[in-house]
Amino acid sequence: MASSLVSSTMSMAPSVPLFGSFFPSWLISLFAAVIFTVVLRGVFVVTGFDDILRWRVPMYMSMALALTYLISLLFFGR
């Protein structure tokens, strides 16, 4: 029991203490990326860029995913 606990701690993803708990960094990156994507979509809508896009759902999802990796790389270094 104890050994399994230790090994699971060792293999855990890098986490950040928030609100008295530990959040995995990928989750924070994903969350920030989704918010970023929503803001960017607002900009696209206002500029009219959104109207000429095709396949918008996959496009915005890929954008959110790409931003997740970017944030993870820039702020958490992995």
Add this chain to the structure above:
Amino acid sequence: MQAWRDLQPFDGRLAMTWRIALLCALVTGVAMAYHIPEAAISCYLVIFLMKPDAVMNCLLGVGLIGLASFVVLLMIPVINLSIDSPAIRLAIMFFASYVFLFLSSTTPLGEQAAIVGLIIAFIMTLVTDVPVGQIGDQGLLAAWKMACMPMALMVLFNLLLGTPSHTHVRNRIVDRLRAAADALETPENHDRLDELLAEGNDASLQQMLLVKLLHLVPKAQASWLNGAVETSYRIALTAQAPSDTISPQRRAALAGRLRDAAERIAARARPEAPTAELPAESRAERTILEALGKLSQADGGGNPKPVPVPPLVADAFSSPKHQRYALKTSIAAVLCYLIYTAIDWDGIHTALITCYVAALGTTGETVRKLTLRIVGCLVGAAMGVAALLFVMPHLTSVGGLMALVFTAVFIAAWVSSGNERISYAGVQIALAFLLTTLNGFGPSFEFSQAGDRILGILLGIFVIYVLFTQFWPTSIVSDIRVRLGKVVDALGSLAERTPDARMADVTASADVLKTLEETTNLLSMAYFEPRRHRVSNDQLRRLQAIRQDLLGLYSEIRFRSQMPAQVSTKLARLAEELANEQPAIAPAVSHA
């Protein structure tokens, strides 16, 4: 047979069914892989909440995740406060469900609020099982996951595979034009048209409001669709014109034009403006040609807005029915909880869940839904037992279990995506099946648990039945009377307008047709009320006759340029009759 007709396929039914079934299979897989408890309830939330419209589903999912997270955070201090005292826990359970059921009855939140009430009550019962602080927190986390995992999957699934609102609205417009063309060609065959008209415009306009707000399609397209909703409704209304108002060859020509327009709209283009080779012969024909011309304009012929939904219904605090509804359901839930804790038989805790989903405002509604529930529950249980006996022994992995869930939910969702008359039976088939088969985190073989779950559902159904028929039984008939009274008023004000305004009207007509359709539905429910609360069959027949009269009057008022003189006297007589029968009904309801 009615039930068989309700099981026939219709446009969009298969699309809805496979989506629900696939999503439930995914939810099961995730719940099994990540050990999230009560996978059956997670699947049940999906079946209960998923609508054909993907945009609505996404918003509903996000909303419920937010609401559930907020409630769970709120529960942490509440649990700490009540961890030592069962009495306080019971009181919290009661008050929370009372408040949320009241909200579900009076605000547009509706079923979402009832689900939050269910989550709170469920958390409070979990605390009883594990009276240690830390495990209490884990129960809280489990309840949060149980509600949020299926909702998150629902949002993702609908983003990728759902049908967005604007596609639904476009299909609706095409449907209306085609049904109008059919009704023009064969005037005696207008069932589909009546059905479409009874839906009214508000649902489509609400969808367009969201589409515009979230900018799901380019602005030009959104404004055309929004206008076309109303214009296509006007065409459909006018296609109801009595057969003697348009000559047969004109009818065929008009139908051809409507079909052409429908083709073009289905291909995502704007229809061409009709070229007037011949002047229109009648007012009805002129109205349709004008509307077709408007459909070819950039704004689709207008800028209609949906009737705003008030945040609180008008009689929220003045009418006792909302409070009684909340009180009856809360008492039923607490009673079920007390029963199964008192006899120390936790296996039947499904009774509590059943209370929240089986309760409805009026007696007839509740009893009919309960009949559907019992039938659905038995069918689902039979399917579940058969699966345990014949399929489960061959399953070795979660993947096989997912396939089983897909198959069973496919059957249940086929029923539940039908109309209101049978949809609850489908929901119940799924719940009974899932509760019997999904125990633990993998294929299971527990027969005793399966039996317990079914007994629990039946106990919940029984308690709800007793409470809703014995205390303040709400007869549906007063509701019917109020609605018919509204139709009389609406027809009265419609009759005062000029002939052209009557022909062009959309809002009042939509209201009248929608209300009359609801009345048919309510009248069919009145027969489910227990005999001693029910008004006499004569009176029900009389109400049916009044409804028929009103439909006839509506046609006269809308389509005749010279209204017969007796229309207004007839309206006045019907209004008087509806008002007069009131006292004759009241004692029959209250002495029970």
